[in-house]
Amino acid sequence: MRDLRDESIPQNGSGFNRRDFLRGSGAAVAVTALATSEQGAVAQDAKKSVRTAEPQDITLNVNGKDHKVKVENRVTLLDTLRDDLNHTGCKDVCDTTNCGACTVLIDGKVTYACTRLAVECVGKKITTVESLAANDPVIAGFVKHDAMQCGFCTPGFVMATKAFCDKNPGATLDQVRKGLGGNICRCGTYAGIAACAMELVTKGGK
Amino acid sequence: MRSFEYARPETEAEALELLSEHGGNTAVLAGGTDLMNLLKRDVIQPARVVDIKSVSSWRGIKPHDGGVMIGANTTLDEINEHAIAADYRSLIDVIDGIRAIQITANGTLAGDLCQLPHCWYFRNGYGLLAMKDGESLVATGDNRYHAILGNSGPAKFVSASRFAPPAIAWNAKVRLVTQTRSVSEGVEAMSVKEEWLPLEYFFLTPKTNSQGVTVLKPGQLITHLWLPAASDTRSATYEVLELNGLDQPQASAACCLGLDGGIVRQAKIVLGHVAPTPWIAHEAAKWLVGQQITSDIAETAGRMALAKATPLSHNDYKVQMAQTAVKRALLKATNQLHETL
Amino acid sequence: MATELKVAWGPRKENVYLGKNTLRMDGAEKASGAAKYTADTNPKDCLVAKLLTFKGGAGKVKALDLEPATKVPGVKAVYAFVKVGDDLNWDGSLVAAVAAERQEQAEDGVRAIKFAFDVAAHFVDEDDLATATKLHNDQTADVLKKYPEEVRKLADADKAKLSDDEKKKLAEYQAAMTAASRIKPLGENTKGDVAAALKTAAVVHKGYYGIATISHMCLEPHGAAARFEGNKLNVNLSTQNVSGTAGQFAGPLGMDQADVTVTCLYVGGGFGSKFAADEWGVAAAKMSKETGRPVRLMLDRATELKVAGTRPSGFAEVTIAADKDGKIIAWDSHHWGSNGGLKGGTLNLAQYPYVFQFDNVNRKATGLMTNAGPDRAWRAPPHPQLCALTDTAIDDIAAKLGKSSVDVFLANIDKTNEKLQATYTAEIKRAAELIGWAKKWHPHGKGGAGPVKKGLGMAIHTWGGAAHAATCTVRINPDGSVESLSGTQDIGTGTRTAIAMVLGETFGLPLEAVKVRYGSSVYPRSGPSGGSTTIGGVTGPNRRAALAALGKLFDVVAEKHKVKGESLKAKDGKIWSDGKEVCTWKAACGLLGMMGIETQGEGPKNDGLTSAQVGGVQMADVSVDTETGIVRINQFVAVQDCGLIINEQLAKSQVYGGMIMGIAYSLTEEQILDNKTGRYINADLENYKLPRIGDIGELIVEMYQPDSEYERGVIGLGEPPVIACGAAISNAVANAIGVRVPTIPLTPKRVLDALKAAKA
Structure with a gap:
């Protein structure tokens, strides 16, 4: 065994032969390393499941309705919703998974649409703020508590609040604040949003 | 973003084959949080993105080899809502600190472990080591968020993983798989090569811009994380977060303690966001054995853990922060942490 | 003879809407995503433009070839902001734009552009006066050495008499001097006798205070969607200035302003940074003209942070002295900072120290020229910085006296504006x-x-908030509906609701009966929404126009029903004469011919509907974790006057918003310019840290509303509540830990560094 010097992680000798790594490196989220060249690659029959980089027709189910769009793999769900389907309730604000303005539900899971490719969402149910009825309690709550000013972050906050309150009836103020920490408002409407969410969780969140 | 191929395999074998192609210049897409940022910033340019979310054998939490095995596709919410949450508190402490339902609903442990450094030079296109004309930009630039330990080499960024410190403190292992090719009597055969690696050996400090931050080879990925039986081990993570919302910790510490009548019999302390890799405080942990955790003892352990810190020009403050994180993780694990923000 | 109606509002207690809580009328549109912002403009054949920007501290364009971009599939137009030889003076400077069928194609086009630059020296350390001064002296000395005295003297000569060669030499010399300059003296002055006062002082405190540059960081980035129809240009512009921007397109495009229409129904934040068409807006219009297609160009997030507006920094060395009762008897300050854009400006000398006019004052200001995006007006310019550099020093002198800062502020109130004391x-x-x-x-x-230490701090502020110039049209239609039309906008204030309330109150109608139209430059002109001028600006003209219209309606009713016009009142959807119902509103309007009534309103006027100048006080209760440096807000109180309140809920929303923005700049947000690369290194929302919903503590807002405030008429409210936050929070932190953390924002790093320095 290695000694317990305070040099933490071994720089070598992990039992793995290091190999030149990346141009770019392993990407996020369970990543694999990236090679600099085609070395070691064996030409395989292209998998049927591989979508080439060219634009292709896909079908997205948004708010219960199927939509056909032609997009490249690299197009995010956010851009597809906004540019191709004109669902502009989800906003493009930070584009870096920080602000929550693009929040949608995918198969019921609350998600930043900027972190999803459109092709990833084929076969899934996408729910946007446009699905909410005019008398939706979350929308009504935002209006009642004046939880908006310029309104640009608001639809994303509405979706996050809806997802949180549906899942957490009876939540405390601390839990509300913890749950909604993935959204940013610049105008400073947090007090109204918190009051709105508290009222919704107290009612049971529906 | 540049263009790339996309594939959504359903089996391990298929996923590995897809990942091994293009010379392994492929990227894994699961929770998507960091991958999208890297692609948008043009920091990585994979020829293919392999969406592993449909590989069902990589999802879920199952007993395994006397402990539990968590699939790479298991979301943080699923872990948090699972019965094991009560046993592995230090992991739940991190989930608790994420404070963004969008991340906990989609993010995964494996994804977090594989995050690339958030170093702003790296993300702004200056390379992993941020060298310019043979000089480290970090060394004399704005290094307020950079390393205070293990920073004598060219790598001065900090490890981005939030779950690695608690997982290493638990002596977690990761299952790494890759596709191997063998040719026997002229027939080519593909097989899956599986290795279980202690997580603490997973992270590496690169010496050149072409090296990575983990042992992962092209085409290889983490499919599972294994944690030993919790038995009565006490654990906690303390992260110093500037925002009471989604934020990167400025320092963190996780510990696992085996106690016997209040006396420490086993201890492991791991710091996060202070060095290019998660940082194991061996001496401090060793010193704790035989002691009873008190505020003073925890404070001393914190100081020991940072005794060899070599802060850069603008991040001396992180030494204090990291000491505090160690102290508070120890106190939290022993239910003695009361007054903090 | 037309019925004359009193323009002043009636007794407060008789109001139906005024001063009450009325829900934001377009709230549901915003919350549901139905509201369409400029960024949401997406007509069928819309092109999307992306930008190539400079990534460095300073440089000069060496090569720029857009041709390769035009070959990229989907690309329809390219546009250059600079040419070879041009200076690029800050990170994020615009280089080129590419418009394509799709975003990703535009990005491909941007990547295809061949762009190269020569690196030039940059300077970004805006707090570092010593280095800036040394650089300035060294560099300008080099220039002086290079250019003989006869060239330098040409600057004083009669320009008309200079030869071409001399002119050229002079221009070269002056350009070299500008390039070499890093500081700009911005004056100094003296009042009373500081030295003498210092001798008599019970306590003297010397302190250093600072406040970093921040970006406006509008969630909807700056941008425009331009569309040519024939030779007419329609622009959807994300703007605070609907009525004032058409000409800014017309000029560069060589067309008549009358052929340009600017539209903005919703704007996703502006905070003072969205008054102009901007070079990117003009670029969108030009590319639209070239392609005959609509073009949408919104800044990307990094560029939004870098070039679309910042609030200047400020740093000060202050000597402050007080007598034993806490009365401040002397002030001596030198302050500096940068407003970016190589402009060399800093906070106005005449406004510092802030709010208080002390008897004995020495002051001096120096501007720094930094390679950073230029400033724009940021909510209450530059009061937040002035307050943060003044009320902190007052708090420190209070601490030195061992007094509560409340007592010391009260002891010096006689040095504030007489009308606000x-x-x-x-x-x-x-x-x-x-x-x-x-x-x-x-x-x-x-x-x-x-x-974990707890502490209290306070600060006070002032702001004008007078109504801006505006006009409007009010219509009473024969079917009983009423309309207001004006070229104003809603930046979050609740303009629509406020106008509807004014008309509803004046006409005695439910708010649903009032249609408020704004957001187009074809409507009667209304001032830009900045400086807390809008609510006063729009309510005055609407009240006046509505009254004029009502007077005309009353004339018709009076004649038909044989009552005196002066006896009539409109209330509850009916017309009343001396308390007796005459007819319904609808019936009254039915008496009008097909044309109905249309009146014009304008303002501001000196008729009591609006006035100016408010005070305001904020107090913060914070906790400081001395082991991590983290500061959390426990409670944050604002007591704010603002004259007559139109809508109490929306007024309070403004105050909450100001306080939360205040928490942001007090604790976490700042522009970080890296001296190695010259880059705005945190131009993303991970590292440009804004508070989250968990970071605001408990906010307590009280509108200061004695009857005397109602009598003052409307005064704008957007700016005041954002001013005192920095000083109040900094003072609370100092009270908690006994150490002044000199520079705002009070990040964990700054708090720990200050604690360590105090120990040493």
Whole structure:
């Protein structure tokens, strides 16, 4: 065994032969390393499941309705919703998974649409703020508590609040604040949003 | 973003084959949080993105080899809502600190472990080591968020993983798989090569811009994380977060303690966001054995853990922060942490 | 003869809408995503443009070839902002734009552009006066050496008499001097006798204070969607200035302003940074003209942070002295900072120290020229910085005296604007009650035995908030509906709701009956929404126009029903004469011919509907973790006057918003310019840290509303509540830990560094 010097992680000798790594490196989220060249690659029959980089027709189910769009793999769900389907309730604000303005539900899971490719969402149910009825309690709550000013972050906050309150009836103020920490408002409407969410969780969140 | 191929395999074998192609210049897409940022910033340019979310054998939490095995596709919410949450508190402490339902609903442990450094030079296109004309930009630039330990080499960024410190403190292992090719009597055969690696050996400090931050080879990925039986081990993570919302910790510490009548019999302390890799405080942990955790003892352990810190020009403050994180993780694990923000 | 109606509002207690809580009328549109912003403009054949920007501190364009971009599939137009030889003076400077069928194609086009630059020296350390001065002296000395005295003297010569060669030499010399300059003296002056006062002082305190540059960081980035129809241009512009921007397109495009229509129904934040068409807006229009297609160009997030507006920094060395009662008797300051854009400006010398006019004052200001995006007006310019550099010093002198800062502020209220002294005094007392000052206050540094210390701080502010110039049209239609039309906009204030309330109150109609139209430059002109001028700006003209219209309606009713016009009142959807119902509103309007009534309103006028100048007090209760440097807000109190309140809920929303923005710049947000690369290194929302919903503590807002405020008429409210936050929070932190953390924002790093420095 290695000694317990305070040099933490071994720089070598992990039992793995290091190999030149990346141009770019392993990407996020369970990543694999990236090679600099085609070395070691064996030409395989292209998998049927591989979508080439060219634009292709896909079908997205948004708010219960199927939509056909032609997009490249690299197009995010956010851009597809906004540019191709004109669902502009989800906003493009930070584009870096920080602000929550693009929040949608995918198969019921609350998600930043900027972190999803459109092709990833084929076969899934996408729910946007446009699905909410005019008398939706979350929308009504935002209006009642004046939880908006310029309104640009608001639809994303509405979706996050809806997802949180549906899942957490009876939540405390601390839990509300913890749950909604993935959204940013610049105008400073947090007090109204918190009051709105508290009222919704107290009612049971529906 | 540049263009790339996309594939959504359903089996391990298929996923590995897809990942091994293009010379392994492929990227894994699961929770998507960091991958999208890297692609948008043009920091990585994979020829293919392999969406592993449909590989069902990589999802879920199952007993395994006397402990539990968590699939790479298991979301943080699923872990948090699972019965094991009560046993592995230090992991739940991190989930608790994420404070963004969008991340906990989609993010995964494996994804977090594989995050690339958030170093702003790296993300702004200056390379992993941020060298310019043979000089480290970090060394004399704005290094307020950079390393205070293990920073004598060219790598001065900090490890981005939030779950690695608690997982290493638990002596977690990761299952790494890759596709191997063998040719026997002229027939080519593909097989899956599986290795279980202690997580603490997973992270590496690169010496050149072409090296990575983990042992992962092209085409290889983490499919599972294994944690030993919790038995009565006490654990906690303390992260110093500037925002009471989604934020990167400025320092963190996780510990696992085996106690016997209040006396420490086993201890492991791991710091996060202070060095290019998660940082194991061996001496401090060793010193704790035989002691009873008190505020003073925890404070001393914190100081020991940072005794060899070599802060850069603008991040001396992180030494204090990291000491505090160690102290508070120890106190939290022993239910003695009361007054903090 | 037309019925004359009194323009002043009636008794407060008789109001139906005024001063009450009325829900934001377009709230549901915003919350549901139905509201369409400029960024959402997406007509069928719309092109999307992306930008190539400079990534460095300073440079000169060496090569720029857009041709390769035009070959990229989907690309329809390219546009250059610079040419070879041009200077690129800050990170994010615009280089080129590419418009394509799709975003990703535009990005491909941007990547295809061949762009190269020569690196030039940059300077970004805006707090570092010593280095800036040395650089300036060294560099300008080099220039002086290079250019003989006869060239330098040409600057004083009669320009008309210079030869071409001389002119050229002079221009070269002057350009070299500009390039070499890093500081700009911005004056100094003296009042009273500081030296003499210092000798008599009971306490003297010398302090250093700073406040970093921040970006506006509008969630909807700056941008425009332009569309040519024939030779007419329609622009959807994300703007605070619907009525004032058409000409800014017309000029560069060589067309008549009358052929340009600017539209903005919703704007996703502006905070003072969206008054102009901007070069990117003009680029969108030009590319639209070239392609005959609509073009949408919104800044990307990094560029939004870098070039679309910042609030200047400020740093000050202050000597402050007080007598034993806490009366401040002397002030001596030198302040500096940068407003970016190589402009060399800093906070206005004449406004510092802030709010207080002390008897003995020496002051001096120096501007720094930094390679950073230029400033734009940021909510209450530059009061937040002035307050942060003034009220902190007052707090420190209070601490030195061992006095509560409430007592010291009160002791010096006689040095504030005479008209506001009573307001300040009342507001301070009320805020102290709300936060429990008497019970919670302790001397500086006695914030508790554990690692987490608690403290209290306060600060006061002032703002004008006079109504802007505006006109409007009000219509009473024969079917009973009423309309208001004006080229104003809603930046979050609740303009629509405020106008509807004014018309509803004047006509005695439900708000649903009032249609408010704005957001187009074809409507009667209305001032830009900045400086807390809008609510006063739009309510005055609408009230006046509505009254004129009502007078005309009353004439018709009076004649038909044989009553006196002066006896008539409109209330509850009916017309009343001396308390008796005459007819319904609808019936009255039915008496009008097909044309109905249309009136015009304008303002501001000196008729009591609006006025200016408010005070305001804020108090913060914070906890500071001395082991991590983290500061959290426990309670944050604002007591704010603003004259007559149109809508109390929306007024309070403005105050909450100001306080939360205040928490942001006090604790976490700042522009970080890296001296190695010259880059705005944190131009993303991970590292440009804005508070989240968990970071605001408990906010307590009270509108200071004695009858005397109602009598003042409307005064704008957007700016005041954002001013005192920095000083109040910094003072609370100092009270908690007994150490001044000199520079705002009070990040964990700055708090720990200050604690360590104090120990050393």
